[in-house]
Amino acid sequence: MTKLKIHGRATSSNVQAVMWTVAELGLDHERLDVGGAFGGTDTDAYRALNPMGLVPTVQDGDITLFESCAIVRYLAARYGDEKFWPRDPGARAMLDQWAEWGKGTFTRTVVYEVFWTLIRTRKVDRDLNALAAGIENASRLAKLLDQRLGSGPYLAGDNLTFADIITGHVLFRYYSLEFKRVDTPNLDAYYDALTKRPAYAEHVMVDYSSLKVE
Numbered sequence: 001m002t003k004l005k006i007h008g009r010a011t012s013s014n015v016q017a018v019m020w021t022v023a024e025l026g027l028d029h030e031r032l033d034v035g036g037a038f039g040g041t042d043t044d045a046y047r048a049l050n051p052m053g054l055v056p057t058v059q060d061g062d063i064t065l066f067e068s069c070a071i072v073r074y075l076a077a078r079y080g081d082e083k084f085w086p087r088d089p090g091a092r093a094m095l096d097q098w099a100e101w102g103k104g105t106f107t108r109t110v111v112y113e114v115f116w117t118l119i120r121t122r123k124v125d126r127d128l129n130a131l132a133a134g135i136e137n138a139s140r141l142a143k144l145l146d147q148r149l150g151s152g153p154y155l156a157g158d159n160l161t162f163a164d165i166i167t168g169h170v171l172f173r174y175y176s177l178e179f180k181r182v183d184t185p186n187l188d189a190y191y192d193a194l195t196k197r198p199a200y201a202e203h204v205m206v207d208y209s210s211l212k213v214e
């Protein structure tokens with residue numbers, strides 16, 4: 001394979017999902033600091049790769065992709081083994097439904113209803129009622145995931161899969177933000193298992209204090 005090129009700043013949770021995948025699969029790569037304070041997303045050249053002007057964007061030889069979950073699925077399908085990306089459509093779909101839920105429902109709630117208010121909104125501009133509602137939503141969803149995980153340790157049982165990446169990358173934000181979390185012993189154990197993976201520690205547990213506005 002050619003060397004993967006990943007465009008995107010390390011503090012972006014969407015870039016983190018991709019980088020975690022790249023590291024779990026041991027893929028040869030280079031990551032370029034693009035987006036946020038680094039800029040670089042508003043050029044014609046970048047927009048030709050990613051018309052949204054967002055990160056991440058990945059180039060693998062002559063394949064260029066945007067949308068982090070599509071990238072994770074592509075890398076998993078192309079370079080992952082049977083455990084990481086089950087080839088049986090039924091077995092894969094059972095995991096993929098949780099991946100989809102993880103991105104579209106859980107991550108969306110944690111990022112846009114909690115993280116965005118606590119980290120990316122000035123204190124004076126925060127809507128505390130909306131924040132309380134967001135925390136309540138995130139708590140309800142965390143309970144659901146806790147129930148689904150059971151004794152885990154991963155969504156598929158013993159092995160980490162693409163679905164853990166898509167569902168689990170937001171947990172660093174979920175667990176490190178300052179708010180009172182509900183009691184979720186299975187989810188706590190899951191997060192603990194993820195944090196012990198070197199790829200998660202390096203690429204997902206990235207200090208986001210540079211994103212904080214006061």
Ligand SMILES: N[C@@H](CCC(=O)N[C@@H](CS)C(=O)NCC(=O)O)C(=O)O
Pocket residue numbers: 009012013014015034035036041053054055056066067068069
């Ligand atoms: N659905 C897209 C969302 C991409 C997205 O919103 N990326 C954010 C960072 S997490 C971004 O590019 N923000 C502007 C920037 O960093 O310049 C994905 O999953 O890749």
